[in-house]
Amino acid sequence: MRMLALWLVLGCGGTVQAPPTPDAAPLEPDAALAITPSVRGDLRAKTWRQLSADLEVALDLAPDEVCRELGVTPCTEVHQVRLGGVDWTRSLYSPLERHSLTRAAVLDRMALAGCARRAALDAEAAPDARVIAGALDPRAPIATGGGEDATADAIHTLYRRLLARDPVDAEVAVLLDLRADPALVGSTNEAWLTLACMAVATTTEGVFY
């Protein structure tokens, strides 16, 4: 509906249409997770060193396995300044004071690359050697190859490795529901594992502290 309204505004000559109104009411906080906002709200963004270290350790990958641009240069080297680093060879002695617009894209890039790599390695590994899949067979069609328990165990593994805690029931439910996402129709557990891993790694909790 919103796109139709926009088309009407842009595509028709003459009559000016009213601006589109929000399609739905603002989301209300989940009462089950009711929390009081902190007056501080003072978090730091992880830098390139911390992000790469966390992905390497959580996904059991070597530093050069997490993410490489064009398959050659480590992503942290290419995007160092965007991720809170410095470049003294260009007289940038202190980190940028504000986040760059591309920071979120870089975070997604690194997480997706690392998670995809780990999911692929787990797909080739024996069950007892899988780092995040555990009993879930990555090569099996989605929602099979281990069942609900194996999937839930994989979710717990992701949270423990990436966020150092166990997930709450609502968080497990969200990632279980991800299996039914239209984008994953016809996929294997490997695809779900990649996206679930990326989803957890790129949470606010995962990139700020």
Place this chain on the structure above:
Amino acid sequence: MLGPLLAGPAWALPSAPETFCDVYPDTPLCSAGTVSCSQCHDLTGPPLRNPYGDDVARAWQVDDALERALVAVELLDSDIDGARNVDEISAGSPAGIPDELTTACDAQQGGDNPFYDVGAWDPRFALRRVTLDVCGRSPFYEEMVALADADDPRAMVHAQLDACLGSRHWADVLDEMSLPVVEPRFDVPDCASPLQGDDGPVDSEPYTLGNPAWERRLFRYVMSGDRDARDVLRAKYLVVEEPVGSGQLVAVDEPRDGCELEAQPVDREHRFGLMTMRASMVTRTRYRELPRVIAAVIYRELLGYDLRHAEGLYPVDELDGALPWPAPADPEGRGVTAEECAACHSTLDPAATPWARYNYRNRAPGWSADYNLDIAPATDGWLLGQPVDGPEAWVEVATSSAAFSRRIAEMFFARVMGRPSFACEQTQILALAGSLEDQGYQVERMLHELIDLDAYGAP
């Protein structure tokens, strides 16, 4: 344009910051004894004024005492940000720049959170921050479980800090923190990392402009372990990495070979840490007789006063009233006695003069008793409002000052918090600075105090 129209008493000479602090001695803005000119002036510097400065100037036209003019405008909201001038000054916020007073120091109201003890120091939150800041990684799940079972969670957080202070990540952090101080401009082969030729390593004749890696190692060394941070300016030794590539830093009293002698070209008596190492000497001043640049950089990076923003002005009239304003002697004839120049140079030049015997130029850095005698017959100068008779006194005043310890505290606070301290946190910064002074200027001991702050460990 307003300047000529507001002549006479409305000319706020560089003594105005001290007057401001006499009127408001308890404001965090004056915790270091002086306030920046940007309290009244535009950030580009005098004579342009911000809205608060305009109100003060108008009041000053009516009453020729600055002290009374400041009081006269206290109840106004000059920057129209909803806070009265006196309230902003009391809170440590500039009265001429519209901003929102932070709530970061307010008491937490309510705290329903099943994950963290919001508003109070939380060991889970603190452990995560310490591990990320100092070890460079998030805590493991097993570490969080151990924390939950610990009899003394706070002690466990401190133990984590101790364990992480020896990490490669923290060494890299310290190296990164050295960059604004050292200002490296080029990468050159180190003595221990020679150029690689087709047939293997080749002798790398030390680059005549110096290798800033020596200064960076000195900074890392004095800011770690049980070392004294004041050695950043006091050190007579130089710092090497032995074994090469190990990350282990070792202090060497005297250069042992030609390469080390190049890095530390000054005789022991006249060595003063970063001020007199080769790369610092050669790249900071070079073709100027009076070493203003290195004095200004150290003034900014290690004492916390940025002269570019008219901070830390302690004007000295070297011309004994020859001009209506305090002015430097200007031995090089560069015109710095002009009023608009003297505003800063009356502080900077007397601070640079004590270093006049050091040859910071060209390819032969060093010290000589008869160097620059035409420019500076004596090495007497001034620093932070105190007379100094040479570099040794200069370093003593600098490293013993509240400005130095406060700057070190702020430097590390800003690093781990990812932001400068808020005005409402200045008392905590001062407490950290006091802790640093009380504990032999050992940064690592100060860090243990820092992680106990609510600012650090309270979500």
